[in-house]
Amino acid sequence: MSTDAVFYQAAALCLTYPDDDFVARLPLLREAAPQLREFTDHAAVTPPQELAAHYVQVFDFKDRHSLYLSWWHDGDTRRRGMSLVRFKEVYQAYGMEFTGEELPDFLPAVLEFTARTGNTDLLTEHRDCLEQLRRRLNDFGTPYACVLEAVCAALPTRRGWEITRR
Template sequence: MFRRRGAAVRDADAARVWAVCSVLLDYPTEEMVSSLDDLESLVPDDEHLVGLIRHMRGATLAELQQDYVVTFDHTRKCALYLTYFAYGDTRRRGAALVQFKEAYRRGGVEWSEEHGELPDHLCAVLQFGATVDLAIGRQLLEDHRAGVEMLRLALTGWRNDDGSTGSPWAAALVAICATLRELRGEEADAVRRLVEQGPPAEEVGLSGYGADPALATGPTIISSAAIPVGAPR
């Protein structure tokens, strides 16, 4: 799990938004549904997140789980893994994942892959920023700002079965983007390229990622089971 170490979070508003979104963007469970009132109490004035929470209250758990899998697990453009947007499944993505591990280590914690999750999962980054180190969490999000924006656009333009447009989860990305600086010239260009071309497509896999000696140092105090992130895949 994440454990605080050092200075307290400086931006309480951003931390609350990130904490709530780290739960709402996770795979729906009974525990999540039962926590919706508590989550709303953290962001009562955020119309986007309150709307998403109300949507979740109005759906069954089975409906939420089915929609989540269709949205995030079956659609590459809605991937919750930040390095995917910049590197796709190329060799360079492995090095980028190592950088996430190193960033967590700078915050005084280690990431465990015991449950098979990757450290660039958006829910993990948000929880780290909200509960461990806001500055480092913000830097990770800013470094992958184009990917965050691409995910927001993909969810905003999501086509529903009834012909309407917009995934309910788009609200969480709108709320997250509101805590980040606006896109600048080169970043806006990067988003346009992602929309037009998609992530790099060199299929090389990540087989060398887990073997990196930099990933095996220090005690394990971050666990993907404690986030938890992601549905069974």
């Protein structure tokens, strides 16, 4: 597995609910993806129940920090259904069938897809969404912002695109 693939897979794990498996994988994540060390170091010293409660506070109570990429573009509109179909079609084009409990635009699922295929198109197409999420997580003061910082920094740049940091 390439270093990019390892990074995207580690980022996917960091953005999922921090269950016992996540806590057990922290030492491996820390070593495998140094770009995420600020977050993994924080997670390693935070009691598991506190880490889980923080995840719920950040991602489950408000759409302001939605991990669903189509929500950023389409909101809760009918258009979103077509966007979700597009995600599934991209997965299918790579011989993958989305069968997760989450929707196909769930950022950890997209990161895992990127890790498995090397295709960053879904992430780069939603760069603006990722940047909005990154800014909001920074403003909220959560360590999850470090994960989005690393993901945004790892994406290929587009001509005329500059990442603005706050």
